[in-house]
Amino acid sequence: MPSAEAAAGSDGSALRGPDLARAALQAAKEQSAARRSTARKARVGPGRRKRRGWSGARPDDRDPQPLGRLASRIAAERGWTDQLAGGQVFARWPTLVGGDIAQHTRPVALKEGELTVQAESTAWATQLRLLQRQILKRIADGVGGDVVRRIKVQGPAAPSWRRGPRHVSGRGPRDTYG
Structure with a gap:
């Protein structure tokens, strides 16, 4: 009215x-x-800012971000950087230790700074134990100094004589192979 x-x-x-x-x-x-x-x-009030409709020419949080930068920020916020650095050891193993060593060895596990590496023969396991300091330095240079602190070297996986229903106590059937 x-x-x-x-x-x-x-x-x-x-x-x-x-x-x-x-x-x-x-x-x-x-x-x-x-x-x-x-x-x-x-709405605007003394303590509030007026919201803009566009970001303008300068960089802004609302601008598109590269995927790698977003993934790095999420990993840092959630504390995943140590696990990702450990994954880098497995992913970059041939470049970290060299092609010849990587051809005869493979990383198996990484727990609390101890990297377990399995060699394909006992000779390569011995060689890896001798080169342990150089390998640790290469890994520290490539991935980070605090990721791998020790290396545990395992020989080739051999069959276990401790299995089966008729197990003989002792060192196993040695007379078969001599």
Whole structure:
């Protein structure tokens, strides 16, 4: 309903038809503008910033980010950097120790700074034990100094003579192979 001022014209006569509709529309626009300005002041307020609609020419958090940077940030936030560095030892084993050593050995496990490496023969296991310091230095240079602190070398996997229902106590059937 139009107010009393809108119902009466500027000369005091009663408005009719299109003039009454124009006056009512003008009154509604003024009320709406007044409500918007008070709502905007309440939203922006003294302690709040007005939100921008675009980021502009300068770098912003809302800009697209490279996937590697996002993955690094997530890993750092969640404390996964040690596990990822350990995974790098397995992934980059041939480049860390060299092609010749990597051809005859493989990393098996990494727990609490101790890397377990399995060699394909006892001769390569002995060679790996002799080169242990150089390998530790190469790994520290390639991945990080605190990832691998010790190397445990295993020989080739041999069949176990301790299995089966008729197990003989002792060192096993030695006379068969001599």
